[in-house]
Amino acid sequence: MNKHHSINVAIVGRANSGKSVLFNTLTSSHEHTGNWEGKTIKGIRKSIRFRDKKIIISDLPGVQTIDIFPNKFKREHKILMNSDIVLNVIDSTNPQRGLMFTLQLIELKKPTIIVLNMADIAKQKGIKINKKLLEEITGCPVIETVATKKEGMTELLKKILKLKSNLKLPKKIAYSQDIEDKINKITNHIKDIKHNLSPRFISIKLLENNANNDFSTLNQKTKQVVENIIKNLEKRFGYSSQILIASERLHKATEITNKVLTVQNVHEKGWKKKLEKMTSHKIWGYLIMIFGLGGLFGFTFKIGNYISLLFDKASSFLHSYWNLYLGVSSASQLGWSALESMIAIFQITIPYIIPFYIILYILEDLGYLSRVAFLTDSFMRKLGVQGKSCIPMMLGLGCNVPACLNCRIMESKKERFLTILLTTLVPCSAVMVVVMGLVGKYMGLGWVLFLYLLDLIVIILTGVVSSKIIKGKKTHLIMEMPEYKMPHLKTILTLTWYRVKEFLLIAAPLVILSGVIIKLLEIFNWLGLISSILSPITVKWLGLPSITGILLILGILRKELILITLASLLGTTNFSLVLSHTQMITLSVVTMFYIPCIATISALKQELGWKKTLYIIIFEISLAIILAGTVSRILSIIKI
Amino acid sequence: MTILDLKEGQKALVKSIMAGKNAESRLSNFGIIPDEKIKLIKKPLLGAIEIEIQNSKVILGKGLASKVIVTTQNE
Numbered sequence A: 001m002n003k004h005h006s007i008n009v010a011i012v013g014r015a016n017s018g019k020s021v022l023f024n025t026l027t028s029s030h031e032h033t034g035n036w037e038g039k040t041i042k043g044i045r046k047s048i049r050f051r052d053k054k055i056i057i058s059d060l061p062g063v064q065t066i067d068i069f070p071n072k073f074k075r076e077h078k079i080l081m082n083s084d085i086v087l088n089v090i091d092s093t094n095p096q097r098g099l100m101f102t103l104q105l106i107e108l109k110k111p112t113i114i115v116l117n118m119a120d121i122a123k124q125k126g127i128k129i130n131k132k133l134l135e136e137i138t139g140c141p142v143i144e145t146v147a148t149k150k151e152g153m154t155e156l157l158k159k160i161l162k163l164k165s166n167l168k169l170p171k172k173i174a175y176s177q178d179i180e181d182k183i184n185k186i187t188n189h190i191k192d193i194k195h196n197l198s199p200r201f202i203s204i205k206l207l208e209n210n211a212n213n214d215f216s217t218l219n220q221k222t223k224q225v226v227e228n229i230i231k232n233l234e235k236r237f238g239y240s241s242q243i244l245i246a247s248e249r250l251h252k253a254t255e256i257t258n259k260v261l262t263v264q265n266v267h268e269k270g271w272k273k274k275l276e277k278m279t280s281h282k283i284w285g286y287l288i289m290i291f292g293l294g295g296l297f298g299f300t301f302k303i304g305n306y307i308s309l310l311f312d313k314a315s316s317f318l319h320s321y322w323n324l325y326l327g328v329s330s331a332s333q334l335g336w337s338a339l340e341s342m343i344a345i346f347q348i349t350i351p352y353i354i355p356f357y358i359i360l361y362i363l364e365d366l367g368y369l370s371r372v373a374f375l376t377d378s379f380m381r382k383l384g385v386q387g388k389s390c391i392p393m394m395l396g397l398g399c400n401v402p403a404c405l406n407c408r409i410m411e412s413k414k415e416r417f418l419t420i421l422l423t424t425l426v427p428c429s430a431v432m433v434v435v436m437g438l439v440g441k442y443m444g445l446g447w448v449l450f451l452y453l454l455d456l457i458v459i460i461l462t463g464v465v466s467s468k469i470i471k472g473k474k475t476h477l478i479m480e481m482p483e484y485k486m487p488h489l490k491t492i493l494t495l496t497w498y499r500v501k502e503f504l505l506i507a508a509p510l511v512i513l514s515g516v517i518i519k520l521l522e523i524f525n526w527l528g529l530i531s532s533i534l535s536p537i538t539v540k541w542l543g544l545p546s547i548t549g550i551l552l553i554l555g556i557l558r559k560e561l562i563l564i565t566l567a568s569l570l571g572t573t574n575f576s577l578v579l580s581h582t583q584m585i586t587l588s589v590v591t592m593f594y595i596p597c598i599a600t601i602s603a604l605k606q607e608l609g610w611k612k613t614l615y616i617i618i619f620e621i622s623l624a625i626i627l628a629g630t631v632s633r634i635l636s637i638i639k640i
Numbered sequence B: 001m002t003i004l005d006l007k008e009g010q011k012a013l014v015k016s017i018m019a020g021k022n023a024e025s026r027l028s029n030f031g032i033i034p035d036e037k038i039k040l041i042k043k044p045l046l047g048a049i050e051i052e053i054q055n056s057k058v059i060l061g062k063g064l065a066s067k068v069i070v071t072t073q074n075e
Ligand SMILES: Nc1nc2c(ncn2[C@@H]2O[C@H](COP(=O)(O)OP(=O)(O)OP(=O)(O)O)[C@@H](O)[C@H]2O)c(=O)[nH]1
Pocket: A014, A015, A016, A017, A018, A019, A020, A021, A022, A032, A033, A034, A035, A036, A037, A038, A039, A040, A041, A060, A061, A062, A063, A117, A118, A119, A120, A121, A145, A146, A147, A148, A149, A364, A365, A366, A485, A488, A491
């Protein structure tokens, strides 16, 4: 593509301002969104056409500051620096916060469009922003949007074209005289240094002197000058230069906000305030968390079971017709078992994962995950991590793969590794399918909750022990507490649908593949052989039928396959035919822990490298074998 | 006293930050700098603390909160 014909646009701003929703709306994508800060973990680009122009839009992770030589987000930094136009998304309900970031873009002298997003919530709160005045002060075009409702999108695209054809730089916004003097002094000193950033931006960063920037390339003389200026300044004001600059920005942002913002007192919706109070209350907060999560599984169980039973009926109805018309020859049985494996997907997986994802996404979009982080921070520190770790762990209940990637929100290496380790112990929706389909269906919800409790205890113990073994830095939690938002139903349903679609696309071929493998093994008489390799563990130690050996091997591909393949081998989902209650629990415990699935393993490898991934795998296999064997023994003693 | 010593609902003024550069920079990104008014909202036993500062709510771990020196306004 000819460079002159395309426009590079970068979406930036503080976390949780709606950047990814805006990106999704502009480019019809389905990137992860939700009401907590730090969802977007890496920059994503997509190009669109608008009025015969190619516009390449990049969604970037939310940040609070722009660094010159960042050690995190190097690629993203490049995208921002190489963009023609910057869309600075601001949460209209709290423009002062957003403007603290905007001021840095202005220092950077990038053509910027200020996007006042979430205009709908601002309106509900009686917040009005004088766009014209803001435009005058900053020199940047200003536009109001409601990204979730696609409001303001055409106008935004028009503004992009207009700004591109008539490039306008932001106005300089001056800080206090003292600081400006110092900035000018430094600017004079770095005049000769070639750099693609604005000298003012660099000067301010030098003055700020914070740990994220590396100035080792600077020549000795300039360094000395800067150091002296900083020393001088700090002596005069009694604060570090970093705080002085932050305070300058804060005051400027407040000053601008006071000028452009008017608030009429409108009656705010009471449910949010009430819910906010309740869910972070020192007693109610914890009770709601426990019952809320219990409710998540209870609800999934009830709905899932109901639908699953309907499918069971349909399937046995179908089976009797099958037998009636095709007879009960071995060929017809083979055909049926192939069909059954496909039906089993609908019988045992879909009914559970749909309600489950809907609720998980509702919690995420509502803003509940940050409350969990808040309520558990001190407790999580005892596990070597911090409150923020709860967020990937909660996401892990859905799928471990994105959850492990989201562990990048952890700031220190140690915390990231520990959070990933704990996240892989979280039972994902595939494990849930096995647990619900076996234990839930034949033994009741109580036993399901028992298994989840057991998992929780294992996670706590693993955290406590490994935090003692693994050395490294601990960081403290700090993040914005998002206000509750009415979950956006359409987004939630779309995200759920994408999950299900992805599942069907990946699972269905695997189901067929594993069906074929099993049949081939059966034909060549290897089924018993392969199963018997594992039988010292499966049969002798765990007390499971020997066939589970092959199921567990297939389960590494996807854990649902354990149940689906069993269904296709049996020709029915009535698992109580082959498994006793104790065996159901034992198999579930093994499934919960024995190994991360192949997709998770590859995510682990990407995030941690082979060595650590291998540690995790070995740890989890041993854990599963020891734990499941113990549970099986205890259960056979107490005879359930 | 530090933020941690405040009671729920109590207001105070930030005096100084007794922490290294890194913590200082993280706090200042959320507007927690000297001379700013804050209010402690919630302080649950097993959790972090929630404060209100410049019209927004920020949660911070207790370890970090104990590094922010404040004074109550009626002092
Ligand atoms: N009511 C309303 N909600 C919005 C609007 N735009 C975004 N949201 C919600 O705000 C939350 C955050 O949106 P995201 O797009 O994920 O935020 P982000 O800026 O990409 O956040 P990070 O990737 O964490 O930096 C989600 O819950 C959205 O549904 C809007 O215009 N109106």
